[in-house]
Amino acid sequence: MADTWLTSLITDTPQAGFELAITLSRRGVKYTQPDPAVLKKLRPEYAEDAEALTAASQVIAINFQTIAAANNYWRK
Amino acid sequence: MADTWLTSLITDTPQAGFELAITLSRRGVKYTQPDPAVLKKLRPEYAEDAEALTAASQVIAINFQTIAAANNYWRK
Amino acid sequence: MADTWLTSLITDTPQAGFELAITLSRRGVKYTQPDPAVLKKLRPEYAEDAEALTAASQVIAINFQTIAAANNYWRK
Amino acid sequence: MADTWLTSLITDTPQAGFELAITLSRRGVKYTQPDPAVLKKLRPEYAEDAEALTAASQVIAINFQTIAAANNYWRK
Amino acid sequence: MADTWLTSLITDTPQAGFELAITLSRRGVKYTQPDPAVLKKLRPEYAEDAEALTAASQVIAINFQTIAAANNYWRK
Amino acid sequence: MADTWLTSLITDTPQAGFELAITLSRRGVKYTQPDPAVLKKLRPEYAEDAEALTAASQVIAINFQTIAAANNYWRK
Numbered sequence: 171m172a173d174t175w176l177t178s179l180i181t182d183t184p185q186a187g188f189e190l191a192i193t194l195s196r197r198g199v200k201y202t203q204p205d206p207a208v209l210k211k212l213r214p215e216y217a218e219d220a221e222a223l224t225a226a227s228q229v230i231a232i233n234f235q236t237i238a239a240a241n242n243y244w245r246k
Numbered sequence: 247m248a249d250t251w252l253t254s255l256i257t258d259t260p261q262a263g264f265e266l267a268i269t270l271s272r273r274g275v276k277y278t279q280p281d282p283a284v285l286k287k288l289r290p291e292y293a294e295d296a297e298a299l300t301a302a303s304q305v306i307a308i309n310f311q312t313i314a315a316a317n318n319y320w321r322k
Numbered sequence: 323m324a325d326t327w328l329t330s331l332i333t334d335t336p337q338a339g340f341e342l343a344i345t346l347s348r349r350g351v352k353y354t355q356p357d358p359a360v361l362k363k364l365r366p367e368y369a370e371d372a373e374a375l376t377a378a379s380q381v382i383a384i385n386f387q388t389i390a391a392a393n394n395y396w397r398k
Numbered sequence: 399m400a401d402t403w404l405t406s407l408i409t410d411t412p413q414a415g416f417e418l419a420i421t422l423s424r425r426g427v428k429y430t431q432p433d434p435a436v437l438k439k440l441r442p443e444y445a446e447d448a449e450a451l452t453a454a455s456q457v458i459a460i461n462f463q464t465i466a467a468a469n470n471y472w473r474k
Numbered sequence: 475m476a477d478t479w480l481t482s483l484i485t486d487t488p489q490a491g492f493e494l495a496i497t498l499s500r501r502g503v504k505y506t507q508p509d510p511a512v513l514k515k516l517r518p519e520y521a522e523d524a525e526a527l528t529a530a531s532q533v534i535a536i537n538f539q540t541i542a543a544a545n546n547y548w549r550k
Numbered sequence: 551m552a553d554t555w556l557t558s559l560i561t562d563t564p565q566a567g568f569e570l571a572i573t574l575s576r577r578g579v580k581y582t583q584p585d586p587a588v589l590k591k592l593r594p595e596y597a598e599d600a601e602a603l604t605a606a607s608q609v610i611a612i613n614f615q616t617i618a619a620a621n622n623y624w625r626k
Binding site for chain 6: 475477478479480481482483498499500502503505509510512515516517519520523525526529530532533536537539540543544
Binding site: 399411412413415416420445446447448449451452453454455456458459460463466467471472473 | 554555557558559560563573574576577578579581582583588592593595596599601602605607608609612613615616619620
């Protein structure tokens with residue numbers, strides 16, 4: 171991918187960090203399947219499947235661990 | 247999502263931290279499938295499936311790692 | 323859940339820590355499916371399934387990571 | 399379980415630590431299914447299934463992370 | 475494998491680190507199945523399967539944890 | 551297992567560390583299924599299955615986390 175999409179892991183708030191974790195999780199999918207048409211076709215398939223949604227939430231949780239550590243857990 | 251739902255990872259007790267881990271796990275699902283009607287339809291499906299419950303418990307465990315570290319494990 | 327079940331991650335021994343990890347893993351299931359009748363019905367289903375037992379052991383392992391770190395690995 | 403089986407995470411060598419990780423992984427299964435007859439019956443089922451063996455290796459890897467950290471990675 | 479493909483975990487940017495995590499994830503597959511013809515045959519199979527894409531994203535997330543820690547999270 | 555196969559987690563390079571992570575992952579399988587004839591029979595089964603290859607790569611990634619931390623990420 172030629173575009174720049176990730177220049178820092180630092181976010182202002184935990185919620186912004188959680189949303190960045192979602193971005194990382196989706197990018198992990200996109201690097202493996204870059205064709206937007208295929209991704210669009212697959213979306214309904216897993217967005218209505220309980221197991222797939224739990225699996226998606228797990229990838230977000232793993233990426234959130236990384237981002238939370240990077241931000242020193244937003245401790246004040 | 248426009249609403250603010252996560253302003254801090256700090257909690258008073260480990261139990262409150264565990265419950266926040268549950269919130270993060272559910273939010274991970276909601277960001278992927280925001281339609282409450284679909285989520286409601288899926289709920290009985292996985293809440294009565296042993297494997298799906300174990301998978302849900304695993305996501306909670308991963309998020310609890312993050313929150314426990316953020317709180318320095320509530321050591322006194 | 324209104325009851326208090328987790329006031330500290332500190333345990334006297336690694337074994338007590340491992341058993342606390344089991345408690346956390348089961349609580350993760352209970353928060354998702356609070357009905358004891360459903361849980362009881364599901365129990366034989368996964369307690370006699372090799373894959374489900376491995377998955378349960380994995381959740382325990384993840385929670386044990388958290389508890390072991392909290393206890394500074396019970397180093398003397 | 400009334401018996402004492404885990405009094406320390408410290409081992410002399412990384413290999414002994416890896417073997418302790420295997421013990422933890424099996425104990426995680428045993429706490430969930432304590433009946434040795436059932437466990438014996440399930441054993442051939444997963445010991446000849448490639449996916450189940452990979453899953454078992456994963457639980458060992460997670461427990462080894464904990465034990466390796468406890469031993470400060472056996473650095474000299 | 476005789477070739478040298480990994481001499482450092484340090485990258486200039488988080489994005490380069492994420493891309494290195496993808497490399498590690500693919501190498502993990504290649505060490506297990508070194509035959510490029512088999513890998514090529516399998517590719518369409520999982521690149522159009524939602525669960526497989528989530529699983530691939532999870533391996534990337536785990537490797538990114540390692541690389542992000544190695545780079546001290548690219549904090550300035 | 552009577553043989554000594556793991557005396558240190560320290561390696562000269564990240565690549566040697568990654569290869570050690572593969573060794574750990576395979577040993578995790580071997581401790582569970584020590585019969586080489588069974589392992590040989592299972593090999594083609596999972597080496598041509600995309601999901602199984604991703605799962606194998608995940609175990610390697612988890613073990614690589616441990617080894618990379620042991621080596622302080624090969625920082626100079």
